[in-house]
Amino acid sequence: MSQSTLKEGKKKPSIPEIKKALKQYEKDALITMLVDCYKSSKDVKNYIHVLLHPEDATQELYENARKQIENEFFPLKGYGKLRLAKAKSAISEFKKLSNDELRTLDLMIYYVEQGVDFTVTYGDISEAFYSSMESMYTSVLNKIGDSVSKRALFNARLLKIVNDTDGIGWGFHDYLAGEYYEWASSEED
Incomplete structure (x- = not known):
């Protein structure tokens, strides 16, 4: 053509x-x-x-994505720029190139963990910030679904996020707690 x-x-x-x-x-x-x-x-x-070189390349891509996410919240120098779209793009690129479901879930959880840590460190942010964290958290819960092995792998971190948000404004903690406990109770159904 x-x-x-x-x-x-x-x-x-x-x-x-x-x-x-x-x-x-x-x-x-x-x-x-x-x-x-x-x-x-x-x-x-x-x-x-x-x-x-699937394993080596996937591990390298994973480590790079994790660094990119961390850098948006806690760079080695200065303050985080909170370019959430850039952090989410690192997750999307990793998923697209590797098709590694577990590591993608790990990066998604890491994104929310970094957001929670940022809030705990610097105080309340904005509604849009919390909406992004909530959306990612809910997406993780949906992707894990009722998979026993994935629940076992990620449950402790997901619950820690809920516990770490206690006292954070904008209804953030309440939303995450509601999502988590609904998801956790669905395992028993």
């Missing part, structure tokens, strides 16, 4: 169209194309690392 076709407002090729076109290339040309993509895109580079 030529550049002029894309500029004229034509839609990008579909996956079947791409597959059909790629089947026409020689192996060496495909390798060259893949290497060029690897060189030009951080996401492609990370994706290929995960394909070739």
Whole structure:
């Protein structure tokens, strides 16, 4: 597909169209194309690392995402910038590249833990801040669902978040406590 076709407002090729076109290339040309993509895109580079060395690359991506989250709340120097979208983006990128469900849940919980620690350290923040924490917390509970193994793995941290928010304003503690105890009691059903 030529550049002029894309500029004229034509839609990008579909996956079947791409597959059909790629089947026409020689192996060496495909390798060259893949290497060029690897060189030009951080996401492609990370994706290929995960394909070739799944455990090492996934662990490295996990550690980097965790550092990015922490840096938004508690950087090594200065005060946290609280760019919550950037912290959430680190979780999304990790999930997209690794497809590691447990580590993704861990990062989601870590995000809320950092938010709670930030509030405990610096005082009340804003309603939008707490809404983001609540949304992430609820999402974690929904993703864990009634999985016995995931509940066992994450329950202590989820309860600690609730306990650590006691006394925080904006209805934050009440919301998290309500969500947690409803989720915890559903295990018994």
